[in-house]
Amino acid sequence: MEFHNKALPGKVSRIGFGLLITGLILMVAAFALDYRRAMFDYLTMFMWLLSLGLGSLGLIALEYISGATWSTPFRRVSEFLASLLPVMFLLVIPVVVGMKELFVWTDPQVVKSDAVLQGKEPYLNTTFFIARAAICLLIWVVFYFFLVRNSQKQDSESIPQYTKSNIRLSAIFTPIFMVTLTIIAIDFMMSLFPHWYSTIYGVYYFSGTLVAAYSALTLISVLLKEGNYLSSRINNDHFYSMGMLMFAFNIFWAYIAFSQLLLQWYADIPEETFWYIIIWEHSWKVVSIALFLVHFAIPFLVLMPRSVKTNLKKLKFMAIWMLVAHYLDLYWLIMPAYDHHSAVFGWQEIGFPLFAVGVVVVIFKMKARKTNIIPVGDPKLESGFNFHL
Numbered sequence: 001m002e003f004h005n006k007a008l009p010g011k012v013s014r015i016g017f018g019l020l021i022t023g024l025i026l027m028v029a030a031f032a033l034d035y036r037r038a039m040f041d042y043l044t045m046f047m048w049l050l051s052l053g054l055g056s057l058g059l060i061a062l063e064y065i066s067g068a069t070w071s072t073p074f075r076r077v078s079e080f081l082a083s084l085l086p087v088m089f090l091l092v093i094p095v096v097v098g099m100k101e102l103f104v105w106t107d108p109q110v111v112k113s114d115a116v117l118q119g120k121e122p123y124l125n126t127t128f129f130i131a132r133a134a135i136c137l138l139i140w141v142v143f144y145f146f147l148v149r150n151s152q153k154q155d156s157e158s159i160p161q162y163t164k165s166n167i168r169l170s171a172i173f174t175p176i177f178m179v180t181l182t183i184i185a186i187d188f189m190m191s192l193f194p195h196w197y198s199t200i201y202g203v204y205y206f207s208g209t210l211v212a213a214y215s216a217l218t219l220i221s222v223l224l225k226e227g228n229y230l231s232s233r234i235n236n237d238h239f240y241s242m243g244m245l246m247f248a249f250n251i252f253w254a255y256i257a258f259s260q261l262l263l264q265w266y267a268d269i270p271e272e273t274f275w276y277i278i279i280w281e282h283s284w285k286v287v288s289i290a291l292f293l294v295h296f297a298i299p300f301l302v303l304m305p306r307s308v309k310t311n312l313k314k315l316k317f318m319a320i321w322m323l324v325a326h327y328l329d330l331y332w333l334i335m336p337a338y339d340h341h342s343a344v345f346g347w348q349e350i351g352f353p354l355f356a357v358g359v360v361v362v363i364f365k366m367k368a369r370k371t372n373i374i375p376v377g378d379p380k381l382e383s384g385f386n387f388h389l
Contacts (some may be wrong), residue, residue, distance in 0.1 A: 005372045006229050012365045020358025026351025037348060039098040040338040044330045045352040046091055047188060048212070051205075051326060052360065053084030055213025057144055058177055060151075061170035064163070070241050072384035073234055074221050076375050079148045080367040081216055085140045087363065092137065095188070096130055102337070103129075105194045116195055124194060129187055136180040143173045154377035163379060181206055189330075192337035196275040198260055207253035212326040214249060218242040219319035220364070222312045229373055233385040236310040240389060243309030246322060247299070254296040278336050283343040291332050295325040327353060 031038040056078040063071050100106045104117075105124040111117045117124065147169055150162040182202025190201045198204070221242065224230045264272040279288050299322060308314045335343065375381060 005374075008229070008365055008368050009227075012361060016358050016361030016365055018358070019354050020362055023351045023353070023355025023358055026347070027355055030348035030351055033348065035098075036101045037338060037344065039094075039101040040335055041349050041352045042094055042098070043102060043188065044327070044334045045356045046088075046095055047205075047330050047334070048327050048353070049084055049091065049356050049359065050088055050184070051209040051212040051330075052081055052216050053088060054082075054140060054177075054181060055209040056081035056216070057085065057140065057147070057173075058210065059213050059217065060147055061143075061173050061177065064147075064167045064170035065174060069380045069383035070238055070387040072378055072380045073231060073238070073374055074217060074242075075151070075378075076371065076373050077217055077220050077224070078213070079151060080364045080371075081213070081220075081360070082144050082148065083363050083367050084360065085137070085144050087359065089137055089141070092133060096133070099126060099129070103191055103194075105191065120194060124191055132183055132187060136184055139176060139180055143169065143176075147173075151375055151378070152371055155372050155375060156377065158377040158379075160379045162377075178202070178206065181209065189333050192334060193275055195271060197271070198264070200256060200260055204253075204256050204260060207249060207256050208326050208329055210249045211246065211253055211322055214242065214246045215319040215322035215326070216360075218246055218315055219323070222316040222319070224373065225312065231374060231385060235388075236312075237387055237389045238384075239312060239315055240306070240309040241387075243303060243315050243318075246319070247303040247309070250296065250299050250303075250322065254300075257296075275336075278340050279332065282341045284332075284336060284340075287328075287332055287343045291325075291328055294321075295329055299325070 027038070027042070030041065059071075059078045060075060060082060062068075063075055095102070103124075104110050105120070106126055111121060122128075147166055150166050150169075154162040182205075185202045185205035189205070190196070190198065218239070221230070222239065225234060225239075261276065265276060267273075278284060299318065302308060302314075303318055308318070331349075338344065378384075
């Protein structure tokens with residue numbers, strides 16, 4: 001199959017480094033002004049980037065184990081986004097260094113005077129926290145390395161055996177993906193409120209992660225299509241599937257969010273309901289209503305028509321919208337631990353998402369410079385091009 005890889009323009013690097021440097025300057029200023037507040041902002045950014053990297057690796061595995069063909073022409077985009085995972089080893093360092101600012105259970109005096117934290121101390125302790133984070137990151141990077149290596153080697157060798165190997169790897173990775181994602185969600189976010197708990201917290205973060213990963217895949221794929229970097233054989237049916245799955249997983253996110261709220265509120269157990277009381281008081285009530293509108297109500301109405309799912313401009317806009325909505329969701333989960341009474345937002349918060357987007361753009365450009373944007377050696381690629389609803 002003939003495909004000529006077209007290099008991305010130099011302005012992509014300039015935009016990426018511009019966002020990265022601008023964001024870094026603002027981040028440094030935010031840390032200098034209020035270190036504790038900046039740590040919570042940094043954690044929000046870290047979990048957003050992790051959503052993109054880990055969610056994209058999950059989409060790669062999902063394609064292999066489901067035998068999907070329509071997504072094969074776009075899989076390399078997810079592979080490039082999954083390249084964020086090795087970078088997370090560096091980005092997690094500030095979280096570890098600033099643990100005492102984030103997690104109250106790291107303070108021995110607080111634990112000594114709290115019977116609940118004493119009971120959780122075998123799990124919630126600094127050493128075990130760092131070990132779990134390192135093990136989870138290592139597992140993700142190992143699976144990323146082998147899945148992507150097999151995919152890229154197939155470009156030159158065109159051996160079906162690489163696809164079979166990745167199917168087996170994906171089958172092994174999928175349950176591990178769910179368990180490790182849940183561990184990180186509990187450790188890095190739920191433990192900010194160590195007295196509160198939810199048995200579906202991992203599923204909640206998982207659903208938001210898939211929404212973010214599909215939104216990033218959709219946005220970048222549309223941009224590549226508009227710039228003629230993808231094959232002309234890719235049609236609107238492919239993008240309809242992206243829009244449909246972005247729509248479907250967002251409904252799944254809303255279902256999990258509502259289920260968690262309904263079950264905990266109906267049970268009326270103080271250990272469960274106090275978190276919802278926090279986010280329904282003062283200015284957090286405004287953020288909660290905004291999250292419902294931005295993350296569910298508006299996307300539900302906009303993405304429902306078929307015409308929107310085949311309109312590249314509208315899909316691009318909604319993909320950006322959903323990425324912002326996911327960031328708002330993480331802000332809503334994390335920042336109440338910084339201030340129970342006020343949803344703080346100012347220039348200090350702006351640098352962190354700018355830096356995150358810059359990281360994504362720079363890494364994508366670096367990967368696209370050395371690798372085909374389309375997996376030209378994949379035996380499923382022809383079927384992917386021929387996909388029709």
